[in-house]
Each structure stands twice: as C-alpha cells, then as structure tokens.
Amino acid sequence: MKHLIILGAGTAGTMAANKLRPLLQRSEWDITIVDQTTEHHYQPGYLFIPFGMYTADDVVKESRSLLADGINFVNSEIERVDPDQQVVHLANGDDPKYDYLLIATGTHPRPDQTPGLDGPEYGRSIHDFYTLEGATRLHKALESFTGGRLAVNVVEMPIKCPVAPLEFTFLADSYFKKRGIRDKVDMVYVTPLPGAFTKPVAAKSLGGMLDERDIGIEPDFMLERVDTDEQVLVSYDERKVPYDLLVTVPINMGADFVARSGLGDELNHVPVDKHTFLSKKYDTIFALGDAAALPTSKAGSVAHFAVDVFTENFVNYVHGRPMERSFDGHANCFIESGDGKAMLIDFNYVTQPLEGMYPLPGIGPFPLLHESRRNHWAKLAFRWTYWHMLLPGHHLPVPNAMSMAGKHEEDS
Ligand SMILES: Cc1cc2nc3c(=O)[nH]c(=O)nc-3n(C[C@H](O)[C@H](O)[C@H](O)COP(=O)(O)OP(=O)(O)OC[C@H]3O[C@@H](n4cnc5c(N)ncnc54)[C@H](O)[C@@H]3O)c2cc1C
Structure with a gap:
C-alpha cells in the first residue's frame, strides 16, 4: 500500500483529496488528510460578516462532510515533517509515514x-x-x-x-x-x-x-x-x-511546522516549481494553495485552477511518467466595490489584469475592471459553487489556463 498524506483540509487540500481519490486505486493507495480543526471555513465570506451580510453559519461546514468516501481524516495539529525519513509528527502522538506528501496548510494572519x-x-x-x-x-x-x-x-x-x-x-x-x-x-x-x-x-x-x-x-x-x-x-x-x-x-505567514521542518522561506511558504508544485528540495513533497511560494496571488481561485494541473501531473509522476501539464499562474477574483456592484480581474504569471469582458457561456460575460451588478451577484453566488461544485471536485466550465478571449491588449 502506498500512502499519500495531505496536510491541511482547507480549499486546496480538500479539492486535491476529492479529485485524487477516483484517480488512485483504493487497493493500492491510502489517502489521509490532516487538519488541526474539524471546521472548514469559506474565507471569502469573512468579507461580508463585518457588514452584517453573512454570519458564521454562512461560512462554516464540518470538514469531514466535505471529503469523499475513502479519504481518512485525522484531526490533529502538525508538529513537524521529517522529509528524509518521510514521516509526519503529529501533536496527537501519531507519526504516520508517507510515500508522497502534499502541503496545503495555507497562510494565516500573524x-x-x-x-x-x-x-x-x-x-x-x-x-x-x-x-x-x-x-x-x-x-x-x-x-x-x-x-x-x-x-x-x-x-x-x-x-x-x-x-x-x-x-x-x-x-x-x-x-x-x-x-x-x-x-x-x-x-x-x-x-x-x-x-x-x-x-x-x-x-x-x-x-x-x-x-x-x-x-x-x-x-x-x-x-x-x-x-x-x-x-x-x-x-x-x-x-x-x-x-x-x-x-x-x-x-500573513505559512504554518510554523513548515519552518521547523526546514521546508519554508522567510515567511514559512514552501518554495516549489511554479509550474508543477514539486518542492525544490524534496522529490516526494508538493505544496499547493497559499502554502506554496508562487509568484501569483494567494487565492482560492488559484488553488482551484492549480488543482487540476496538479492532480493530472501527480498521477503521471507516481507512475514514473513525465509531468506534462504546466500551471500558468491563473488567478481571478471578483472585487466588491460597494452599492451592490463588483469588478472582476483575471490574470496569470505573465499577463496583468486587463480591461474587457470575461466570457462565460450561460451566465457571462462579466465586465473586467469595471463595476457591474452582474459581477456582484456572481460573487455572492460563488459561495454555493464553492461548497457544491469546487470542493467536491466537480468540473466547472471555466478553463484552468488564462485566456485572452475578451481582453483588451495591454496598451489599449
Ligand atoms: C477575507 C478573505 C477574503 C477572501 N476572498 C477571496 C476571494 O474572493 N477569492 C479567492 O479566490 N480567494 C479569496 N480568499 C483567499 C482564499 O480563502 C484562500 O486563498 C484559500 O482558502 C487558500 O486555500 P488553502 O487550502 O491554501 O488554505 P486554507 O483554506 O487556509 O486551509 C489551510 C488549512 O490548513 C490547516 N492548518 C494550518 N496549519 C496547520 C497545522 N500546523 N496543523 C494542522 N492543520 C493546519 C488550517 O486549519 C486550514 O484548514 C479570501 C481570504 C480571506 C481571508
């Protein structure tokens, strides 16, 4: 039996676990996800709480309930990783061994x-x-x-x-x-x-x-x-x-155990290859989501666009095949601008946010860098999409790689 341990059951860890479970044979692969809390928070919803638009009930669900069958959930703080022995030391006293490790413990205000x-x-x-x-x-x-x-x-x-x-x-x-x-x-x-x-x-x-x-x-x-x-x-x-x-x-800093394990930069984020998320130091460790030191925004959208690239590459990697997919740093975000309106930005490692229209069949297009009510409603509707589509790992009709469709060129 091979062991994949995922550290952190937030946005990136939950999506990765749910996407990988059907891709890795249960008779051959054990998937365990570890988190210090049993609650999963929809953090974009925090923005609305100060203004009385959301309450805690709107942004919290039980972490276990968001994981597919066949994924083990362990509730414990992570104390340290020993990358040479391929062991994770947990505060609950367990020291599970891994064949591959995915660090998805995010970044947090300090x-x-x-x-x-x-x-x-x-x-x-x-x-x-x-x-x-x-x-x-x-x-x-x-x-x-x-x-x-x-x-x-x-x-x-x-x-x-x-x-x-x-x-x-x-x-x-x-x-x-x-x-x-x-x-x-x-x-x-x-x-x-x-x-x-x-x-x-x-x-x-x-x-x-x-x-x-x-x-x-x-x-x-x-x-x-x-x-x-x-x-x-x-x-x-x-x-x-x-x-x-x-x-x-x-x-904002990554988890302290990242530093204790010698895996982090000065802010405890994990240096990785920006296209594949493989650790720059260890070939059995990947980092995804906010935990990774990537030259793009730290955002749920980035974790979402990255996870498909990661899962497909991971399956190839563990079978000794090349990682053929390459992440482009794609990020997008609705920006609330007040009075029931919002803007949208869409960019990647090389293309900055530009003006234009973001095409999305059925419900789009959405104005880029311009305020509109449609953008605001899309931002509010995203909470449902997060719980019911994104976290379970369902397909969304949004391309992972950034597209120039609808965007005005930079000098316009
Ligand atoms: C106010 C606010 C608004 C936001 N708005 C948006 C938005 O509009 N669009 C967007 O795309 N993104 C938005 N984000 C960002 C988004 O929420 C994060 O980028 C996303 O959650 C990152 O996912 P992650 O899995 O990397 O980390 P997280 O979701 O933070 O998950 C990390 C997990 O690791 C666990 N963990 C950490 N340390 C340890 C440890 N030592 N032991 C055990 N477990 C540990 C934590 O408990 C947590 O469950 C917003 C964030 C905030 C705070």
Whole structure:
C-alpha cells in the first residue's frame, strides 16, 4: 500500500483529496488528510460578516462532510515533517509515514509579528476580518462606530486575497453612506505598495475608485509599529497615520511546522516549481494553495485552477511518467466595490489584469475592471459553487489556463 498524506483540509487540500481519490486505486493507495480543526471555513465570506451580510453559519461546514468516501481524516495539529525519513509528527502522538506528501496548510494572519499590534487593543480599537472571530468582532465595532478616522492597513505583502482589503474599504464606504454617517468618517487606505494594487492597469483603476469615494491613500507605508496610546501607525521612515478605528491585515505567514521542518522561506511558504508544485528540495513533497511560494496571488481561485494541473501531473509522476501539464499562474477574483456592484480581474504569471469582458457561456460575460451588478451577484453566488461544485471536485466550465478571449491588449 502506498500512502499519500495531505496536510491541511482547507480549499486546496480538500479539492486535491476529492479529485485524487477516483484517480488512485483504493487497493493500492491510502489517502489521509490532516487538519488541526474539524471546521472548514469559506474565507471569502469573512468579507461580508463585518457588514452584517453573512454570519458564521454562512461560512462554516464540518470538514469531514466535505471529503469523499475513502479519504481518512485525522484531526490533529502538525508538529513537524521529517522529509528524509518521510514521516509526519503529529501533536496527537501519531507519526504516520508517507510515500508522497502534499502541503496545503495555507497562510494565516500573524499580528504577533508587528510591535504594538497584538496587544490589549486588539479587538477594541484594532480589528481584522481575516479570521472568523475577527470579522465577527469587527461587525460589532462597526455597528457602534459613529464617526472618526478609519484606517485600513495592509502590513506586508504577500497576503491572501490581495484585493480583500480594498473590497473591505469600498464596502465600508457604502455601509457608512447607508447609515448616513459617511460625512463623519475620514477613511484612509494605508499600504506598503506604491499604489492601490500591484499590477499597473488594475492599480490605476482601483486607485481612481478610492479617489472617487474620497478615500485617502498612504502608499509605500512600511509599518514599523503601532502606537496604541497615541493611536497611530508608525512607518520605518517615521511617517505617522492616526486612527480611531484600525482595520489591519497583519503579516500573513505559512504554518510554523513548515519552518521547523526546514521546508519554508522567510515567511514559512514552501518554495516549489511554479509550474508543477514539486518542492525544490524534496522529490516526494508538493505544496499547493497559499502554502506554496508562487509568484501569483494567494487565492482560492488559484488553488482551484492549480488543482487540476496538479492532480493530472501527480498521477503521471507516481507512475514514473513525465509531468506534462504546466500551471500558468491563473488567478481571478471578483472585487466588491460597494452599492451592490463588483469588478472582476483575471490574470496569470505573465499577463496583468486587463480591461474587457470575461466570457462565460450561460451566465457571462462579466465586465473586467469595471463595476457591474452582474459581477456582484456572481460573487455572492460563488459561495454555493464553492461548497457544491469546487470542493467536491466537480468540473466547472471555466478553463484552468488564462485566456485572452475578451481582453483588451495591454496598451489599449
Ligand atoms: C477575507 C478573505 C477574503 C477572501 N476572498 C477571496 C476571494 O474572493 N477569492 C479567492 O479566490 N480567494 C479569496 N480568499 C483567499 C482564499 O480563502 C484562500 O486563498 C484559500 O482558502 C487558500 O486555500 P488553502 O487550502 O491554501 O488554505 P486554507 O483554506 O487556509 O486551509 C489551510 C488549512 O490548513 C490547516 N492548518 C494550518 N496549519 C496547520 C497545522 N500546523 N496543523 C494542522 N492543520 C493546519 C488550517 O486549519 C486550514 O484548514 C479570501 C481570504 C480571506 C481571508
């Protein structure tokens, strides 16, 4: 019997397990997936919780219920991997051996990495929406917020879903308008990037949307510390941004066991071949989803587009055949822009997000880099697609590789 161990039963791990089970003979292959929690969270739904649009019930399901028959689920924290012995050391005392290992333990907010952030003010004047607890607390904080300075701060890149902080900012603008207090709220978006986003065409468009909404931007802001007495963000070049309410996206890091196992970079993400996800150090280890250090966005869509390439290649690889499929870094994301509208971006390793129309037979096309109600409804409908199509590993009519169909060329 051969053993495949998948670490992490989040988006990437669950999809990979469900897709691989029918492809690997049960008489020959045992598939085990390990997670520290028994709950699977639909993290894109966290965005809507601060505004009372979703509650915890909308974003949580039991992890086991999402796994196909024939997949073993182990509920334990992972302590360490011994890549030479091909053993995983679990906090529950078990030390399972593997023939192949897939690391899919994601990336997670680490407020403890920034001085001043993770103190007694966390949950009072400082909030996040990158965790279920954080988003739920922020809902209460926003309800009782009657005016003042709201700063939304991205501490450092890369973060998962790099557009989510902008979406939060646009939704907050819309939320304060609905409550009739927008004129009492001074909003500022504080980012380490030179503009609103990384890629030039999208950065211009998203930056323009901040301007239109009278939201200030503080670019190139490398946060050194948060002074919670003075309520200011302080950068390494001594700039200060005051706040009454701080919504932070802390540094995102891969799991600590990745570092303990000698498998990670400085942020505990696993260096892999960007086309096949094979570890750069070990030929029995792959990493998928946010856990992998890839030069594309950390996003559920990337995990989704990557998983088909990975599973097909994996089956060939373990049978000694070449990995013929090559991942192109395809990512796409609906960006909520407030007032019941959203934009869409679609890009890969080499092509930045461009304007145009994203074709999708039946329900599309969807405007790229332009706000529309159709995009917003598609974003909300995606939750159903996630639970019922994506995680079980069903086929979606969306190509894995990015297509130029409908896109305007870069100089347009
Ligand atoms: C607010 C927000 C909005 C987002 N919006 C979008 C969006 O609109 N579109 C989009 O494509 N993506 C979005 N994302 C990103 C998306 O949710 C992630 O990219 C996706 O979940 C990554 O999947 P993953 O399997 O790599 O990691 P995860 O889904 O995070 O799963 C990792 C799993 O590993 C487990 N784990 C970690 N460490 C250990 C350990 N030591 N021991 C045991 N288990 C461990 C965790 O418990 C977890 O279950 C959003 C994320 C957030 C936070």
